Amino acid sequence: MRKNYLLTPGPTPLPPEVCQALGKPIIHHRTPQFQAILKEATEGLKYIFQTQGDVFILTSSGTGAMEAAVVNLLSAQDTAITVQGGKFGERWTELCAAYGIHTEVINVEWGKAVDPGEIEKRLKANPNIKAVFTTLCETSTGVVSDIEAIGEVVNKYKAVLVVDAISGLGAIDLKTDAWCVDVCVSGSQKGFMLPPGLAFISVSKKAWEAIAVSKSPRYYFDLKAAKKAIQSVDTPFTPAISLIIALVEVLKMMKQDSLENIFNRHRVMASATRAAMKALGLELFAPAAASDVVTAVKAPAGIDGEKIVKTMRDVYGVTIAGGQAELKGKVFRFAHMGFIEEFDILAGIVCLERVLKKLGYSFELGTGVRAAEEVFLNNTPRL
Amino acid sequence: MRKNYLLTPGPTPLPPEVCQALGKPIIHHRTPQFQAILKEATEGLKYIFQTQGDVFILTSSGTGAMEAAVVNLLSAQDTAITVQGGKFGERWTELCAAYGIHTEVINVEWGKAVDPGEIEKRLKANPNIKAVFTTLCETSTGVVSDIEAIGEVVNKYKAVLVVDAISGLGAIDLKTDAWCVDVCVSGSQKGFMLPPGLAFISVSKKAWEAIAVSKSPRYYFDLKAAKKAIQSVDTPFTPAISLIIALVEVLKMMKQDSLENIFNRHRVMASATRAAMKALGLELFAPAAASDVVTAVKAPAGIDGEKIVKTMRDVYGVTIAGGQAELKGKVFRFAHMGFIEEFDILAGIVCLERVLKKLGYSFELGTGVRAAEEVFLNNTPRL
Numbered sequence: 001m002r003k004n005y006l007l008t009p010g011p012t013p014l015p016p017e018v019c020q021a022l023g024k025p026i027i028h029h030r031t032p033q034f035q036a037i038l039k040e041a042t043e044g045l046k047y048i049f050q051t052q053g054d055v056f057i058l059t060s061s062g063t064g065a066m067e068a069a070v071v072n073l074l075s076a077q078d079t080a081i082t083v084q085g086g087k088f089g090e091r092w093t094e095l096c097a098a099y100g101i102h103t104e105v106i107n108v109e110w111g112k113a114v115d116p117g118e119i120e121k122r123l124k125a126n127p128n129i130k131a132v133f134t135t136l137c138e139t140s141t142g143v144v145s146d147i148e149a150i151g152e153v154v155n156k157y158k159a160v161l162v163v164d165a166i167s168g169l170g171a172i173d174l175k176t177d178a179w180c181v182d183v184c185v186s187g188s189q190k191g192f193m194l195p196p197g198l199a200f201i202s203v204s205k206k207a208w209e210a211i212a213v214s215k216s217p218r219y220y221f222d223l224k225a226a227k228k229a230i231q232s233v234d235t236p237f238t239p240a241i242s243l244i245i246a247l248v249e250v251l252k253m254m255k256q257d258s259l260e261n262i263f264n265r266h267r268v269m270a271s272a273t274r275a276a277m278k279a280l281g282l283e284l285f286a287p288a289a290a291s292d293v294v295t296a297v298k299a300p301a302g303i304d305g306e307k308i309v310k311t312m313r314d315v316y317g318v319t320i321a322g323g324q325a326e327l328k329g330k331v332f333r334f335a336h337m338g339f340i341e342e343f344d345i346l347a348g349i350v351c352l353e354r355v356l357k358k359l360g361y362s363f364e365l366g367t368g369v370r371a372a373e374e375v376f377l378n379n380t381p382r383l
Numbered sequence: 384m385r386k387n388y389l390l391t392p393g394p395t396p397l398p399p400e401v402c403q404a405l406g407k408p409i410i411h412h413r414t415p416q417f418q419a420i421l422k423e424a425t426e427g428l429k430y431i432f433q434t435q436g437d438v439f440i441l442t443s444s445g446t447g448a449m450e451a452a453v454v455n456l457l458s459a460q461d462t463a464i465t466v467q468g469g470k471f472g473e474r475w476t477e478l479c480a481a482y483g484i485h486t487e488v489i490n491v492e493w494g495k496a497v498d499p500g501e502i503e504k505r506l507k508a509n510p511n512i513k514a515v516f517t518t519l520c521e522t523s524t525g526v527v528s529d530i531e532a533i534g535e536v537v538n539k540y541k542a543v544l545v546v547d548a549i550s551g552l553g554a555i556d557l558k559t560d561a562w563c564v565d566v567c568v569s570g571s572q573k574g575f576m577l578p579p580g581l582a583f584i585s586v587s588k589k590a591w592e593a594i595a596v597s598k599s600p601r602y603y604f605d606l607k608a609a610k611k612a613i614q615s616v617d618t619p620f621t622p623a624i625s626l627i628i629a630l631v632e633v634l635k636m637m638k639q640d641s642l643e644n645i646f647n648r649h650r651v652m653a654s655a656t657r658a659a660m661k662a663l664g665l666e667l668f669a670p671a672a673a674s675d676v677v678t679a680v681k682a683p684a685g686i687d688g689e690k691i692v693k694t695m696r697d698v699y700g701v702t703i704a705g706g707q708a709e710l711k712g713k714v715f716r717f718a719h720m721g722f723i724e725e726f727d728i729l730a731g732i733v734c735l736e737r738v739l740k741k742l743g744y745s746f747e748l749g750t751g752v753r754a755a756e757e758v759f760l761n762n763t764p765r766l
Binding site: 004006008010011012013014019020022023024025026027028029030031032059060061062063064067076094095098099100187189195196197216217218219220221222236237238239240241242243313314319321 | 387389391393394395396397402403405406407408409410411412413414415442443444445446447450459477478481482483570572578579580599600601602603604605619620621622623624625626696697702704
């Protein structure tokens with residue numbers, strides 16, 4: 001017997017309601033029954049995106065929606081700013097390069113957040129910049145960007161603001177309309193507590209103006225086709241029906257919970273996790289801009305981060321994430337997002353303590369879990 | 384109480400094993416546990432594709448794999464043949480147009496199959512043609528193409544042969560290697576008995592040579608990235624994990640059943656359906672090239688095909704498909720593919736008889752179902 005705990009920044013664990021919805025018999029997508037579901041899902045997404053604009057559901061990974069943003073907004077030879085402070089920021093640059101779009105890359109030290117002033121400087125210097133590509137939470141480093149401040153800057157220019165909110169939307173605050181985010185992309189397997197396979201994308205009026213003149217080749221990810229289809233409550237291509245049925249379930253749960261409660265829960269889980277790591281004498285990778293969805297922690301000197309991750313997973317059934325790209329072996333990443341609550345976090349911390357002890361790291365057993373417990377005790381409304 | 388019967392050409396009903404697999408807790412995709420699943424799925428697909436070449440799993444609708452074929456094989460200004468005898472043949476032409484690829488369109492009368500000689504004539508006349516895009520079963524008309532004969536023709540030229548086998552693969556025969564199909568694309572929601580959300584694509588050596596020189600922009604659907612990732616048993620982007628877990632289940636079932644039994648079952652179901660329609664005095668839309676996965680039937684004079692479909696679905700819970708595009712209202716389409724067997728077919732025919740009677744069509748009750756019963760009686764090995 002072994003219970004498994006999933007504390008990875010995507011996929012995140014599935015609520016039982018989702019498992020049940022996924023296991024239902026399939027229905028046809030061109031029926032009034034599915035149209036009601038598609039309509040409910042689209043409306044529910046607008047609540048989570050905090051937008052009155054358009055939101056579309058794509059059948060793809062989150063990266064598909066990132067590609068949709070690039071190819072619908074821009075044309076070859078256009079110039080865009082990409083903010084690059086980790087693996088997922090780099091993906092914007094790669095996507096632009098694939099479609100012949102020039103990029104002004106703002107390189108941000110991994111572990112730090114971008115300075116909105118730097119974006120403004122670039123926009124001022126080059127009036128031809130048509131889009132600014134950013135990341136809400138850089139999953140590879142655990143850093144959260146100040147999208148509100150960036151939105152205030154970009155809104156003064158003709159460029160559109162695009163945010164990769166794959167990690168974070170539905171878990172931490174992002175006010176699409178109020179913060180002037182023109183295109184926000186997300187995926188099903190993180191804050192939305194679903195399996196991967198769906199992507200979501202919002203489009204503002206300013207973004208539609210860019211789409212109207214964009215010449216990049218596209219077909220599967222064409223947002224004009226998506227817009228046309230949704231007018232008759234349809235999708236241009238056969239959608240991932242079962243995932244959309246489950247999406248309606250989570251959207252109901254999330255609305256009932258309320259964004260306020262959701263954000264607060266993530267904030268407390270993140271504080272507890274960070275308090276535990278500090279109490280264990282471990283160093284956070286991004287102390288100044290730590291996100292509330294995933295915490296990157298430096299592996300202690302002399303201990304391989306990959307070994308920590310593998311031992312927790314293979315021996316104890318607790319799956320956290322290792323470091324990616326240049327951080328491989330140097331950090332481990334502990335997620336506190338989606339269908340995860342305090343007791344999961346505590347299990348994860350206890351497991352980490354156990355493995356660190358076994359690997360020879362010196363600390364007093366129980367200090368991590370106790371620090372987390374204190375945060376939960378003082379910050380949750382439960383009796 | 385109402386039981387629902389799904390007799391549509393995608394999605395097709397889910398086996399209980401699939402529903403169960405879909406409802407399992409999620410696992411992380413970068414784990415040895417998922418790698419074993421991905422490997423088993425890829426190997427299992429090669430059995431169904433009847434290929435020793437590469438097969439990749441994409442997280443998208445079938446159309447995503449069609450786009451992958453176009454953008455990986457060709458560059459803007461290249462010329463390709465598209466065979467257009469229905470809505471899905473037209474999709475190849477639209478995809479090529481979106482990426483600046485010239486097309487020599489072979490227009491085939493809806494309801495007829497393409498003449499392989501016509502393809503040869505075009506290939507001979509224009510040595511610059513780099514690809515031939517065809518459809519195994521044109522779902523909109525129910526027509527099946529003679530891919531074996533087309534493969535024999537195209538193989539003599541430098542052009543690659545691409546087959547949209549979204550409707551049909553895993554239900555009717557398509558020998559990817561033996562028939563010289565360079566790229567075969569399929570989807571999860573038809574012969575594979577899964578929900579929509581996965582696409583599959585095979586790549587021959589000749590296709591890899593075309594891919595090596597193709598300059599079309601691409602990122603999410605880049606097959607070189609998929610090839611590189613699979614070498615370390617990975618996918619370039621987060622895959623639709625739960626659907627791949629369910630895919631392994633159906634591939635096991637299909638292998639145990641054997642391609643021979645699967646193809647035979649579809650052949651018998653198609654014969655029974657056609658026999659029933661003829662016995663009811665109804666006219667098949669594609670009598671000369673009827674596929675074994677879906678049968679398009681002309682609505683009787685004076686009766687709206689849409690009315691038949693809606694009444695069967697909304698009053699009796701039996702979902703068949705209506706006509707698409709120019710065939711809307713003129714035909715209805717009765718699918719016999721995937722997790723459907725003789726008693727489902729008989730239920731569908733009885734329901735059709737009931738509705739035709741109510742709508743005033745004149746025939747002797749029971750003649751359709753009896754004709755189908757006879758075909759099943761004489762063609763199935765069961766006692």
